[in-house]
Amino acid sequence: MYDVETRKRALALVQQGRSVNSVSKQTGISRWAIRNWQTRLEPVARTADCTRCAPEPRAPADTAAYTYLLGLYLGDGCVSPLRKGLFFLRIACADAWPGLIDACAGAMRAVHPRNSVCRVQRQGYVMVTGYSKHWPCLFPQHGPGKKHERPIVLVTWQREIVATHPWELVRGLVHSDGCRITNWTTKIVAGARKRYEYPRYFFTNRSDDIRKMYTDTLDRLGVAWRQTNAWNISVARRDSVALMDAHVGPKY
Structure with missing residues (x-):
């Protein structure tokens, strides 16, 4: 129903920080279609080289943003499989704190700058969501079940980053x-x-x-x-x- 340029324009609005709901209202395109395009039109960005599974693993480029995002993930985040090796990182942020929503989205982009980040409106909160094959590499604490029902332990490279940016974790x-x-x-x-x-x-x-x-x-x-x-x-x-x-x- 929509040509490639129309799809790219809609995705560009989302990448500017607009919610899928607002882009849908502005363009007349269904929210389902926009979310579906996010997983189909940006394969190059989603499969960008990962700092952790590179031949020589290294820390993310922006370690301060990573440490802050780690704190958000440990509190209100999850890493879940989508399909064909693709994962999404989701962090729930209450509507009452728009500054927090912006800070979360900014940290997610800083940690994985070539991957798309979108905001999905739910009742009373926004789910800040990023798509990538490499979220499990960056958040090895992911796994089935609730966090309080399984061990949550930082690995060596995470502990080194947290030691450098302790206030960002707090x-x-x-x-x-x-x-x-x-x-x-x-x-x-x-x-x-x-x-x-x-x-x-x-x-x-x-x-x-x-x-x-x-x-x-x-x-x-x-x-x-x-x-x-x-x-x-x-x-x-x-x-x-x-x-x-x-x-x-x-x-x-």
């Missing part, structure tokens, strides 16, 4: 499965009740391995933390919150 984990909130309490001072507010960070994940990865990194960075329940890590001390604010900050 930022990715907090942006996926964490938050910055403001707590408050009241105290009697000179006979009058006063309200005091103080910020704190929370990180919640059911995987023991991922929580330990988070807290071990906080320890190396000098950030004080405590576990408030089985799945939740809190950072509340003023100096530690100031460090988190300087390097992580709230989602936006």
Whole structure:
């Protein structure tokens, strides 16, 4: 029904960061058709050389972006097979944080610049999605089942990158499965009740391995933390919150 140039124009709009839904409304082309073209018209980009399965494996070119993307993947991401050796990396980002959606898409492009990245709108969230044969090479933690039901361990080259960019891992984990909130309490001072507010960070994940990865990194960075329940890590001390604010900050 559509010639090749029409298909390429629609895909170009998606690659500019537009959602498939908005491109569909603008062009009158069905969302199903656009998503189908994404897997059919860009074989060269999807099979670009991989830094990990090259004859001499090396780290991704943008290691900071990779570390941030790793944090997002460990929190709200998955690598799933599509067909014929093609995989897609999907990371769920809530509609409430458009800045996070942009940062996620930007990191995904930086890590695999020759592969397509699209945004698929769901109810209440956007699934930032990238297609490649090489996502399993870049995220060896992928596998069947939920992350908290299987071991999640970084391999040597990932640990070396995280050691170089620890704050990027913390930022990715907090942006996926964490938050910055403001707590408050009241105290009697000179006979009058006063309200005091103080910020704190929370990180919640059911995987023991991922929580330990988070807290071990906080320890190396000098950030004080405590576990408030089985799945939740809190950072509340003023100096530690100031460090988190300087390097992580709230989602936006």
